[in-house]
Amino acid sequence: MEQRTYNQYCxxxxxxxxxxxxxxxxxxxxxxxxxxxxxxxxANLPGLGTGLLAARLKHLEGQGLIRRTTLPPPAxxxxxxxxxxxxxxxxxxxxxxxxxxxxxMDNRRPAETFRSGWAMLGLQACFSPDAAAGLRxxxxxxxxxxxxxxRVHDGTVDMVHTPAQAPDxxxxxDGATFLSITEGHTTLAxxxxxxxxxxxxxxxxxxxxxxxxxxxxxVPRNG
Amino acid sequence: MEQRTYNQYCxxxxxxxxxxxxxxxxxxxxxxxxxxxxxxxxANLPGLGTGLLAARLKHLEGQGLIRRTTLPPPAxxxxxxxxxxxxxxxxxxxxxxxxxxxxxMDNRRPAETFRSGWAMLGLQACFSPDAAAGLRxxxxxxxxxxxxxxRVHDGTVDMVHTPAQAPDxxxxxDGATFLSITEGHTTLAxxxxxxxxxxxxxxxxxxxxxxxxxxxxxVPRNG
DNA sequence: CGGCATCCATTTTGATACTG
DNA sequence: CAGTATCAAAATGGATGCCG
Numbered sequence: 001m002e003q004r005t006y007n008q009y010c011x012x013x014x015x016x017x018x019x020x021x022x023x024x025x026x027x028x029x030x031x032x033x034x035x036x037x038x039x040x041x042x043a044n045l046p047g048l049g050t051g052l053l054a055a056r057l058k059h060l061e062g063q064g065l066i067r068r069t070t071l072p073p074p075a076x077x078x079x080x081x082x083x084x085x086x087x088x089x090x091x092x093x094x095x096x097x098x099x100x101x102x103x104x105m106d107n108r109r110p111a112e113t114f115r116s117g118w119a120m121l122g123l124q125a126c127f128s129p130d131a132a133a134g135l136r137x138x139x140x141x142x143x144x145x146x147x148x149x150x151r152v153h154d155g156t157v158d159m160v161h162t163p164a165q166a167p168d169x170x171x172x173x174d175g176a177t178f179l180s181i182t183e184g185h186t187t188l189a190x191x192x193x194x195x196x197x198x199x200x201x202x203x204x205x206x207x208x209x210x211x212x213x214x215x216x217x218x219v220p221r222n223g
Numbered sequence: 224m225e226q227r228t229y230n231q232y233c234x235x236x237x238x239x240x241x242x243x244x245x246x247x248x249x250x251x252x253x254x255x256x257x258x259x260x261x262x263x264x265x266a267n268l269p270g271l272g273t274g275l276l277a278a279r280l281k282h283l284e285g286q287g288l289i290r291r292t293t294l295p296p297p298a299x300x301x302x303x304x305x306x307x308x309x310x311x312x313x314x315x316x317x318x319x320x321x322x323x324x325x326x327x328m329d330n331r332r333p334a335e336t337f338r339s340g341w342a343m344l345g346l347q348a349c350f351s352p353d354a355a356a357g358l359r360x361x362x363x364x365x366x367x368x369x370x371x372x373x374r375v376h377d378g379t380v381d382m383v384h385t386p387a388q389a390p391d392x393x394x395x396x397d398g399a400t401f402l403s404i405t406e407g408h409t410t411l412a413x414x415x416x417x418x419x420x421x422x423x424x425x426x427x428x429x430x431x432x433x434x435x436x437x438x439x440x441x442v443p444r445n446g
Numbered sequence: 447c448g449g450c451a452t453c454c455a456t457t458t459t460g461a462t463a464c465t466g
Numbered sequence: 467c468a469g470t471a472t473c474a475a476a477a478t479g480g481a482t483g484c485c486g
Contacts, residue, residue: 004459004476007270009331009405010341011323011348012252012316018327020245022478029235038448047230049479054449064444078448085326085444092322093235095315100234103308104241108232118233125234182232221287221308227457227478245459261468272460277469301468 003059018063019089023048023056025096028065028082028089033117033148033161035069035081044115060086097125102216108183116143116175119182120159123213129155131211139205140167144175152212169201171209184215226282241286242312246271248319250279251288251305251312256340256371256384258292258304267338283309320348325439331406339366339398342405343382346436352378354434362428363390367398375435392424394432407438 006013019025023045030036030044042053057080060066065086071079082089101122108114120141132155140149140163149164150157171188173181177196180186188209191197199206229236242248246268253259253267265276280303283289288309294302305312324345331337343364355378363372363386372387373380394411396404400419403409411432414420422429 006249007332007335008249008341009335009337010252011320011328011345012341013249013323014327015319015323016248020243020248022243025239025243026229026231026236029233047479049481050449051451051480052478085442088322088326092315092318095318096238097234099311099315100236100238103311104237105234109230112230112232114232118231118235122234219308270460272462273469274461274471275459 015092018065021056021059023052024060025089025093027053027056027060028086029093029121030117031066031080031082031086032090032093032121033159035071035079036161037071037077037079041080044117046113065089094121094125097122098216101125102219103221105218106220114179114182116146116178117148117161119178120148120161122182124150124157124159126213126215127157128212128214131208131214132157135208135212137168137202137205138164138166139201139209140164140170142170142172143178157212167201169199169205171197171199171206173197238315241288244279244282246275247279247283248312248316250276250283251309252316252344253340254289254303254305254309255313255316255344256382258294258302260294260300260302264303267340269336288312317344317348320345321439324349325442326444328441329443337402337405339369339401340371340384342401343371343384345405347373347380347382349436349438350380351435351437354431354437355380358431358435360391360425360428361387361389362424362432363387363393365393365395366401380435390424392422392428394420394422394429396420 003017005017008014019028026045027041030041036044038053038057041057042048042050045053057066061068061080064083066080067083069079069081071077132152136153138149138151140147146161147163148159148161149167150159173188173191174196177186177191181188181191188197192199226240228240231237242251249268250264253264259267261276261280264280265271265273268276280289284291284303287306289303290306292302292304294300355375359376361372361374363370369384370386371382371384372390373382396411396414397419400409400414404411404414411420415422
């Protein structure tokens with residue numbers, strides 16, 4: 001059961017030895033927005049079985065990329081969280097997300113699942129540091145039952161899968177509309193007019209949103 | 224024979240559907256410094272068989288990430304090159320390289336192979352745009368039989384596996400010394416004193432080198 | 447709920463032999 | 467040299483069943 005390795009003294013190959021197996025980087029993606037429980041991971045990774053998930057978690061824990069924790073009260077239930085090393089895989093995952101948004105996001109296929117969290121990470125991936133220079137704000141997003149918040153500070157952004165304590169603005173959208181926006185079939189502005197989305201908070205901040213998160217126009221491959 | 228997919232409407236998952244299979248990203252790594260022939264790819268990817276290499280190349284070509292070309296005269300031999308979409312995977316590979324340099328490059332294991340090209344890509348990964356602001360220069364590196372050159376311009380760098388036409392500086396190192404520098408056992412300065420490395424060209428530019436490519440101090444995982 | 451263990455069908459891989 | 471063809475070993479996935 002010795003683990004497979006590329007046996008290359010190369011930073012990229014060494015990294016792939018650790019996170020290159022199937023499902024591993026998607027597991028990291030799930031944890032980038034905060035600790036998750038076993039069953040939530042399972043629910044967001046359709047096709048992954050309990051056995052393989054347990055194996056991957058154990059491997060990543062052994063390599064020091066994740067850590068078993070207990071959720072704070074009142075939950076008090078076991079969960080998995082990224083270590084500092086694991087969290088620093090964020091730039092790698094976001095680089096992939098940026099590439100994918102540009103080159104791989106053609107029309108959604110019917111069999112494909114969708115989770116709002118994935119799109120929130122996509123939002124983080126198209127964050128524009130320039131447009132956020134000097135800005136400090138917390139923006140909450142509510143999509144159906146899921147609540148996220150983005151912390152913008154010093155030209156960077158964090159995306160967390162929890163409610164904010166004191167958001168400067170809150171965006172509320174129903175799931176179907178959010179998917180439609182993600183697919184590019186409609187826009188936030190249209191959804192606001194139609195009443196399927198609502199915003200609360202500083203108007204100046206809300207007006208900046210489209211510039212803070214500037215979606216790239218997809219380029220078809222095979223050209 | 225339909226290809227395996229995560230079936231997620233998510234930019235990261237879609238990207239992994241395309242480049243997440245074993246060897247694929249290392250193949251991209253090889254091509255990032257310029258077109259390569261079948262046998263050279265094979266030689267730099269020990270453990271990969273001809274069949275799998277052919278399959279990967281075909282898949283990537285079908286997905287529009289690489290392209291079959293013919294090397295310019297006098298070579299005139301078939302080779303593989305990245306398309307624009309493929310080349311834009313550079314940031315993803317370099318993000319992994321940066322992570323690996325910090326978190327995964329402990330002592331070289333005896334079984335591990337080493338290629339100077341991998342370390343040259345590592346050099347590119349720790350390029351500092353700030354230190355290169357306003358600088359425009361071409362630096363050639365000669366390690367044993369291999370010649371690379373870095374083109375620095377507008378705070379960016381390109382690394383190419385060919386000689387430069389008119390380098391502003393040239394660094395010549397023998398392979399063993401270069402490996403030793405990569406491992407951190409010695410430094411370029413020491414190698415210059417010892418005579419195992421030599422430099423030619425603008426002294427001002429050569430003095431800037433350590434700042435242009437600033438290696439991160441590795442942090443042990445499992446802490 | 448949060449896992450681990452087991453069995454089995456299917457894919458993927460790695461290594462080698464072979465061909466134009 | 468640039469691949470194809472072939473086959474054995476390993477990884478994956480899906481289903482279950484078990485235990486604390």
